[in-house]
Amino acid sequence: MKLVFAIVHDEDGPRVIGELNKNGFSVTRLCSTGGFLKAGNTTLLVGVEEEKLDTVIGIIEAKSKSRKQVVNSTMTPNTMGGMFMPYPVEVVIGGATIFVVDVERFEKV
DSSP states (O other), rough: OEEEEEETTTTTTTHHHHHHHHOOOOOOEEEEOOOOSEEEEEEEEEEGGGGGGGHHEEEEHHOOEEEEEEEEEOOOGGTTOOOOOOEEEEEEEEOEEEEEESSSSOOOO
């Protein structure tokens, strides 16, 4: 058995969870925050048999799309004497970060 940790953007979370549930997979949802943009993420935990692992990863990939978003930079330019002046920066958000770990023992009580 495997345990899949999938970190997805908050906007993608409901689509991923819905599709996993529709295909018979149970999901545990944890709220999390990204370190780079300090934006909301959803961390999903899915216990799955090894032969169904590719199906779970395929669903996560299909429902977690990357997209570009403009955000204000929070960097302080040193050349301006330390004065703070936010400026827009285009970044890629969305997609998924997926970790798969072996499960030594699983019990549902």
